[in-house]
Amino acid sequence: MPVTIRDVARAAGVSITTVSHAFNGYEDVGDETKKRVLQVAKDLNYRPSRVARSLVLQQTQSVGLLISDFNANPGSNHFLFDVLAGIHNRLAELGYDVTLLSTTTARQQLISYIDFCTERRLEGVIVMGMRMDDPYMQEVADASLVSVGIDLPILSRHCGYVMTDNVGGAKQGVKHLLSKNHRRIGFVNGHLHAVVSIDRLRGYEDALRDEGIAVDPELIVHSDFLVEGGEKATAALLERRPDVTAIFYASDLMALGGMRHLQKAGRRIPEDVAVVGYDNIDVGQWVVPALTTVGQKRYEMGTSAAEMLVGMLQRKEEPRACVLQADMVIRQSS
Amino acid sequence: MPVTIRDVARAAGVSITTVSHAFNGYEDVGDETKKRVLQVAKDLNYRPSRVARSLVLQQTQSVGLLISDFNANPGSNHFLFDVLAGIHNRLAELGYDVTLLSTTTARQQLISYIDFCTERRLEGVIVMGMRMDDPYMQEVADASLVSVGIDLPILSRHCGYVMTDNVGGAKQGVKHLLSKNHRRIGFVNGHLHAVVSIDRLRGYEDALRDEGIAVDPELIVHSDFLVEGGEKATAALLERRPDVTAIFYASDLMALGGMRHLQKAGRRIPEDVAVVGYDNIDVGQWVVPALTTVGQKRYEMGTSAAEMLVGMLQRKEEPRACVLQADMVIRQSS
DNA sequence: TTGCGTTTCCAAAACGTTTTGGGTACCATT
């Protein structure tokens, strides 16, 4: 049904070769014929078939986008969406198509993601939304398929990654509070067996030390990244050290819980206690006062991943770790 | 580099025909040889090339997903993301791949989306995030390409759509307030040149009439879907009719603005004034009190669109309008 | 012996491109 190169050749009275050459910028086709061929092609509405092209060229110019748990990610939705947009837009600019691929459906079909990619001759894959303990991780690491992980710090022969500098991010957040002359700064961290918690703690400590302030263990409390946890942790912190003038939270959700408690306890924000969160979730800009926070450059993470992948694909670049600076968003809570 | 059907044939000592037949359930291959072929294929890690398959079969088993303004959609992000997940997961179950495609990318502005699809031999396309006045709309409507729109009420020869029942949704919201014995219910609508505003107004009026309550024009005020607009509209409404006991907003953002004003004006929610919004955005569950709202079944919209498209593709079903019921979420603000 | 079914296998064409290795005119030099 669709019009092929053969139809164009016949209509223009030339060979298939000539049509192909006319389209692909070869020098050995006369101006006159070239014009005629292109005109005929346009008239017939000819579009060269990518699948035939892929077959003969042995490259599809398309990559997979592996999203873990595509349906059940209410928390990180916009995170994934923004990254997704970045990946796709940059990849499109670079001439690559992106095919979606989720672990949930792939698992249903009992086919590994590697098999999925080789069947389709995808040239590479970007992996996101996956946790370090995901069973797919092993496959990603071992794969001979070129891949880039988002927030997935695995570096192997064919596998690079892009993530955000959590140490630096936390440092920025605390430095911001220091610049507002706060000296007794509480820190509500997540559980310590998450990698980000360790990094953010480092950042908190580094910032204080840079300013010559001793780290006071009483000011540090651990929680679970969630709202209620933040609320309780804040209560405990205030009990222990009622003199804090600022609190840094390792997640926005905990910061929201904390603000709830602070307001209940009659502390004004930011006059009595300043608050800084982490993640830059949407809600932050709607609460009163609006939440100061440090977030990831989500769209940029996507574009970076896209560029890294294409670099590895086209210029045989070595896989590397791309660490992006965190993004400080200053609002009314500090 | 990748292992082909020829490699398998050679290794198993049969013709490529036999390998193909063994894989595709033909009856004319002996039990003994069939077992050997499959074993050899597994040993060699053979995966049939979809691109070669697509070429000879003249079908790619893959569809496009056209997303308008992929990068600049902060408001409706999770809406698109959830729909996207629904589309992809259902489509994967049905054996289709999905290729991303956005209107924004510079490269893709040079080439129409129809051309994009025919080049790749995509069998159909699902369109989302597009507004009725988008220049791409014309193309979608005229296309001979099979397509399904999300929230895009266009019905043509090859083009169906799925959207949410806005009349029914608004009706549900207002009925909920009526069931709480509210009788003077204000309505803060969006601008009237949006289709949804007209529908939601209809729903508001229908609900009141069903209960035998006259529609009071003084209780209806128009705004712009946004926070500040909702705030001002609420102020105006309270000025005009201080006796309202409930307000229905045509968007959550306006409801948030409204709640801000109500609290400033010293009205308790929901004791003095009950509030119901529309859209079910994430923020709604974090504000205090949590916002009652009516939303769309986002994931289900995706799966429905996927099923409709595949129905049109495989069973030659006629394009149709699929109208889903709205989703009432009752929280503390009402 | 011939003819006819089964069962199991295969050669070759086809799908729509790209690319290689020429070929034919034509003109300008020797």
Added chain:
DNA sequence: AATGGTACCCAAAACGTTTTGGAAACGCAA
């Protein structure tokens, strides 16, 4: 007249599958 160069064009192979139309081998009935 032969040679060489240039400008333009093309046939055919290749990419990795599926499918069509047999073919070979065998047994069985006439």
